[in-house]
Amino acid sequence: MFKLLKGDRGGQVFLTLLTLAAILIPIFNLILPESSPFHVSTFTVTLLGKYLAFALLALSVDLVWGYMGILSLGHGAFFALGGYAMGMYLMLQIGDRGVYGNPDLPDFMVFLNWKEIPWFWHGFDNFWFAMVMVALVPGLLAFVFGALAFRSRVTGVYLSIITQALTYALLLAFFRNEMGFGGNNGLTDFKDILGFSLQSDNTRIALFVASAIALALGYLSCRSIVTSRLGRVAVAIRDSEDRVRFIGYRVDHIKLAIFTFSAVIAGVAGALYVPQVGIINPGEFSPIRSIELVIWVAIGGRTTLYGAVLGAFIVNYSKTYLTGVAPETWLFALGALFVFVTLYLPNGIVGLLKRKQA
Amino acid sequence: MSALNKFRETMRRDQVFDIVNKQDYSEVDTSHGQILYVEDVTVSFDGFKAINELNFYIEVGELRCMIGPNGAGKTTMMDIITGKTKPDKGSVWFGQNINLLKMTEPEIAQAGVGRKFQKPTVFEHHNIFENLEMAMAGNKGVWATYRAKLSSEQHDRIMSVMDTIGLTDNSTQRAGALSHGQKQWLEIGMLLMQNPRLLLVDEPVAGMTHQEMDKTGELLTSLAGEHSVVVVEHDMDFVRSIAKKVSVLHQGSILAEGTMDEVQNNQKVIEVYLGE
Numbered sequence A: 001m002f003k004l005l006k007g008d009r010g011g012q013v014f015l016t017l018l019t020l021a022a023i024l025i026p027i028f029n030l031i032l033p034e035s036s037p038f039h040v041s042t043f044t045v046t047l048l049g050k051y052l053a054f055a056l057l058a059l060s061v062d063l064v065w066g067y068m069g070i071l072s073l074g075h076g077a078f079f080a081l082g083g084y085a086m087g088m089y090l091m092l093q094i095g096d097r098g099v100y101g102n103p104d105l106p107d108f109m110v111f112l113n114w115k116e117i118p119w120f121w122h123g124f125d126n127f128w129f130a131m132v133m134v135a136l137v138p139g140l141l142a143f144v145f146g147a148l149a150f151r152s153r154v155t156g157v158y159l160s161i162i163t164q165a166l167t168y169a170l171l172l173a174f175f176r177n178e179m180g181f182g183g184n185n186g187l188t189d190f191k192d193i194l195g196f197s198l199q200s201d202n203t204r205i206a207l208f209v210a211s212a213i214a215l216a217l218g219y220l221s222c223r224s225i226v227t228s229r230l231g232r233v234a235v236a237i238r239d240s241e242d243r244v245r246f247i248g249y250r251v252d253h254i255k256l257a258i259f260t261f262s263a264v265i266a267g268v269a270g271a272l273y274v275p276q277v278g279i280i281n282p283g284e285f286s287p288i289r290s291i292e293l294v295i296w297v298a299i300g301g302r303t304t305l306y307g308a309v310l311g312a313f314i315v316n317y318s319k320t321y322l323t324g325v326a327p328e329t330w331l332f333a334l335g336a337l338f339v340f341v342t343l344y345l346p347n348g349i350v351g352l353l354k355r356k357q358a
Numbered sequence B: 001m002s003a004l005n006k007f008r009e010t011m012r013r014d015q016v017f018d019i020v021n022k023q024d025y026s027e028v029d030t031s032h033g034q035i036l037y038v039e040d041v042t043v044s045f046d047g048f049k050a051i052n053e054l055n056f057y058i059e060v061g062e063l064r065c066m067i068g069p070n071g072a073g074k075t076t077m078m079d080i081i082t083g084k085t086k087p088d089k090g091s092v093w094f095g096q097n098i099n100l101l102k103m104t105e106p107e108i109a110q111a112g113v114g115r116k117f118q119k120p121t122v123f124e125h126h127n128i129f130e131n132l133e134m135a136m137a138g139n140k141g142v143w144a145t146y147r148a149k150l151s152s153e154q155h156d157r158i159m160s161v162m163d164t165i166g167l168t169d170n171s172t173q174r175a176g177a178l179s180h181g182q183k184q185w186l187e188i189g190m191l192l193m194q195n196p197r198l199l200l201v202d203e204p205v206a207g208m209t210h211q212e213m214d215k216t217g218e219l220l221t222s223l224a225g226e227h228s229v230v231v232v233e234h235d236m237d238f239v240r241s242i243a244k245k246v247s248v249l250h251q252g253s254i255l256a257e258g259t260m261d262e263v264q265n266n267q268k269v270i271e272v273y274l275g276e
């Protein structure tokens, strides 16, 4: 691990801060009395946990975009699929505590007059099965999609457009009630996870810490890729795909492997996000969501993993803040920020910091 | 239309078992003295025949120069040999046992054909050492590449190639910061790292100073013997300085072949270059 972080000042700082947060925030929340000025409210803990999930998602986007040149405008789909897999598990934990009190069927199925649970919901009452699906479903979709796209050498703008189409198609599909994922409303009203109430402070803290651990592991695994020869070849593919082919690498295989891995990370991020916000709905598939992710990474600074993390935090904090005071301005602010960064900070905020240092 | 062709291609009976009868690329059989056989190759782009019934052979260890006016089909010829373009008809064999037309670009590269592009193409964000390291022969599968560790022999090999191409002084310099000529050398170095049997070098001295040209000439002649080298070049002085045998390409086929003097005195060649 220390070898991985050699020469990665930004990464060292980031992981140190992350570790401190994972230790101190639970203490400030659980042990300090509410009257203390250092007390961190559970609301804040959950908000931070959500940011951590977003940061993990940003890492996955940076891995394929910053390091391999694939501008995926559909990564939100992998995030959402991971989220749905977790949501299905949480739905089945509600049991007979739903509005209709049906012990076997989630409320929305009772509402649709379904008599039994569809086959693809089987197994999701088991936590570990659901966790496997969190990784497998986005991974498999990315694998199939990537195998088709990379083999036929779709690149650049065309690839970006079909990733948008992918997430849009899923958006439309998940909107339909007949699909069996709660339609428009998605999955919500979760009660507990592994038997612990989602409303309790302890569970919230546990989810926060789990997100921090996942982010740290995600960071280290991405770092291990980008510092390996494979990572260097990925950057080479970004810069000159043909040259890579003519020195004997199967470009399609390399793209496929990294793209799939990235989708799995995005899925895990989605699974951490859902229990903390308490809902997953088709809105997560909307094309604009996926574009937003790319903007986080651009603003933070692509091709530096910690830059992606930083971007996710800064943009989402601004979003939380702005939607509190003037919600209608958010999209304009985001657009303006993006234009500003593209014009003046091609390497994002991290690029600015590096330039200051030099 | 092209999707349909692709479908037909994959459905062809003799291709279905591609995986089963994978060729063994490890050893190229050159017992007849020839390393490359290009026979009756034709390629057309929208009806225009860029390569027309092209025939030529390259001997083991030979240094061959190919000249020809712009648009003669020199680069297209390399595209065919390296798998970038599939010809409409004809055959291309590497030694007697390896059919290059059935292989993808990476497979051809792995089999021992290295190619330098007309426009020098190196990985600009990587330093010289990394450029050479990535090109190094070996298992280039995804997992093997992820786990790859540099052995001391491999390290030495990179250093020795760096020495061959004269870039030892700046091993940690970013390739993007190199001069045009140095990029050309680095790209040749990347080919050498692949331990190729055959080197295809497209316009290696374009944009070089005279001194750099001389160095490049020395480099290429020193590579011949151990490798077979095909050099495409416009610069006649350069060709004269290195060539033993020259082929003149014109409108997609070989117009003349021989020593530089023979070729330059060939009536057809004179017409192509001076007349019309």
Ligand SMILES: Nc1ncnc2c1ncn2[C@@H]1O[C@H](COP(=O)(O)OP(=O)(O)OP(=O)(O)O)[C@@H](O)[C@H]1O
Pocket (backbone or CB within 6 Å): B045, B050, B068, B069, B070, B071, B072, B073, B074, B075, B076, B077, B118
């Ligand atoms: N992909 C393609 N599509 C259509 N036409 C092509 C394509 N590739 C090459 N050509 C045409 O084929 C002819 C041969 O091109 P090629 O690049 O092989 O010439 P060349 O001998 O390398 O010329 P130069 O000396 O300028 O590099 C040219 O007329 C070119 O326009």
Ligand SMILES: [Mg+2]
Pocket (backbone or CB within 6 Å): B074, B075, B076, B118, B202
């Ligand atoms: Mg050419």
